[in-house]
Amino acid sequence: MALRSMLTVIRDLQNQLAELEKIILELSETIAEVQLLESIPGVGTKLATSIAAEIGDASQFRHPKQLVAYAGLDPSVFSSGKFVATQNRITKRGSKRLRRAVYLAVTCGLRGDLNLRIREYYDKKKK
Template identity: 40%
Template sequence: MLNLIEYMESQIKEVETRILAAWETLKDKHYLQTIPRISDLMAAMIWAELGDVENFQHPDQIVAFAGYDPKVKKSGNKEVISGPNKRGSRLLRWVLGRAVVQAKMHNPVIKQYFMKKISEGKHYNTALCAAAKKMIRIIWSVEKNKKPFQVPT
């Protein structure tokens, strides 16, 4: 069993190395890694899932693609809006979730937004989803405008 775990870990490292090697050829054309707490590996995974951001006219399209848009249930005259629909890219949601957990501590924009949602009385997971949507808007902006992330002053 231990040998299997070691083998799987070595395979994961090998795949990560190959992903990073491919990203090295592309990263000069992209600005994802300028966002605090988005590593090169995360940037490569986000780029691989999204493709060209030019395909999205608005960041809300990426929000829906990632599955962070609200779930809407309709019956007769009733309409109930609940949590994220989770119909989008699981990998993109996972990567953004990991990035937001880090960013809420180290990225001043995400941290401020996350803390605002918490102070509004939102549940921790609701605040994380809101921060992920904010992160998506930042990703869309830096990629669409082809400019590195800058903390607003």
């Protein structure tokens, strides 16, 4: 009996999730930013919608570097006195969800060589 009730709850949650995804997809068709993000090779509707939702109103950022910092992708500079670090890591201070969505967009673009510009940049940095 407990198993049946748990299965019922899981089915109900799956139906609610499917309905929410349908509503999100319908709304995303009306948002210009989502359409623009979808034009990037490797970025689908769900990923474009999540990036647009995390950024919100892009006009709040006066400079692209502000958006990079908001995503937590800006490099941290570590230096003390005469010591200067040879490797700089990202700060990770920004939006965790936006950072993850951008990471997924890049990996999708790299997979199958969908986005040649990202592939060239990746190969250059890897060397």
